[in-house]
Amino acid sequence: MSxxxxxxxxxxxxxxxxxxxxxxxxxxxxxxxxxxxxxxGIRTLYLSYEAYVxxxxxxMAQIGGEIEEKWxxxxxxxxxxxxxxxxxxxxxxxxxxxxxxxxxxxxNEYAIERIKQDVPIWKKEIWETxxxxxxxxxxxxxxxxx
Amino acid sequence: xxxxxxxxxIRDLTGVPEEKAPLAGRTVGELLEWAEEKYPGIRGGGxxxxxxxxxxxxxxxxxxxxxxxFIPPVSGG
Numbered sequence: 650m651s652x653x654x655x656x657x658x659x660x661x662x663x664x665x666x667x668x669x670x671x672x673x674x675x676x677x678x679x680x681x682x683x684x685x686x687x688x689x690g691i692r693t694l695y696l697s698y699e700a701y702v703x704x705x706x707x708x709m710a711q712i713g714g715e716i717e718e719k720w721x722x723x724x725x726x727x728x729x730x731x732x733x734x735x736x737x738x739x740x741x742x743x744x745x746x747x748x749x750x751x752x753x754x755x756x757n758e759y760a761i762e763r764i765k766q767d768v769p770i771w772k773k774e775i776w777e778t779x780x781x782x783x784x785x786x787x788x789x790x791x792x793x794x795x
Numbered sequence: 796x797x798x799x800x801x802x803x804x805i806r807d808l809t810g811v812p813e814e815k816a817p818l819a820g821r822t823v824g825e826l827l828e829w830a831e832e833k834y835p836g837i838r839g840g841g842x843x844x845x846x847x848x849x850x851x852x853x854x855x856x857x858x859x860x861x862x863x864x865f866i867p868p869v870s871g872g
Contacts, residue, residue, distance in 0.1 A: 682872050698871070699802060699803055700871070701800065701802055701845075701848075701864055701866070703848055704845055704848040704849075704864065705871075707848055729871055729872075740871075740872070741871065741872050761872055764871050764872050765869070765870075765871060765872045766869070767850075767869065768869060768871050769802065769845070769864070769866050769869055769871075770869055770870070770871030770872075771802060771803035771804075771867065771869060771870050771871070772870040772871065773803070782803045782804040782807070782867070782870070783870040784803070784804065784840070784841075784867050784868030784869065784870050
C-alpha cells in the first residue's frame with residue numbers, strides 16, 4: 650500500500666507523514682517544497698504546474714521503489730500538486746520513514762533529486778512582466794524596465 | 796496510428812495538446828525528424844520522448860497504437 654500521486658487540491662503534508670509511519674519506524678522525514686516569491690531578483694506572482702499525470706505517478710512510484718531497495722526498511726509517500734499555486738503554498742511533499750534517522754534524511758533528498766530529473770512535471774513562473782515555462786534548457790529573459 | 800502528446804513549452808510550439816500520426820513501424824529518431832519538419836525547433840530544447848509512459852531511445856520502434864509523448868526538460872519540485 651503506497652501513495653504516489655499528482656493532485657490538483659491543496660496538499661496536507663501530515664497525511665503523507667502519517668501514511669509512512671509504522672511501529673518499526675524511529676524516524677519520519679517530511680520535506681515540503683513551496684512556491685518561492687523571489688528567484689534571482691525576479692518576483693513570482695504565482696506558479697502554474699502541469700504534469701503528464703499517469704507517467705508522473707508511475708515515475709514517482711519507481712523512485713519510491715528505488716528508495717525502498719537502497720535504504721532497507723524505508724517507506725515512502727510522494728505527492729505533487731498541479732494547477733495554479735500562490736506564493737507559500739506546498740507544491741510537493743515527500744515523506745520517508747525508516748528505523749533510524751540517517752536513512753530517512755538521505756532517502757528524502759534522493760527523492761527530490763530524482764523527481765527533478767525524471768518526473769514529467771513542468772512549472773511555469775508568472776511574473777509581473779511576463780511568464781515562462783521553466784526547464785533545464787531555459788534561461789530567464791532579462792528583466793525589462795517598464 | 797501513433798498517438799502523440801505535447802506538454803508545456805512544446806505544446807505552446809505545436810498549438811495542440813495531442814494528435815495522431817501514421818508512424819507505426821518507424822523509430823523514435825524518425826519520429827523526432829518528422830516532428831522537427833512539422834514544428835521547427837521542437838528538438839532544440841532538449842526534449843525526451845516517452846513511449847507508453849517510459850523514456851525511449853532513438854532506436855526504439857513504434858508499434859501501432861503506441862502513445863509517444865514529447866517531454867521537455869522537467870521542472871517539478
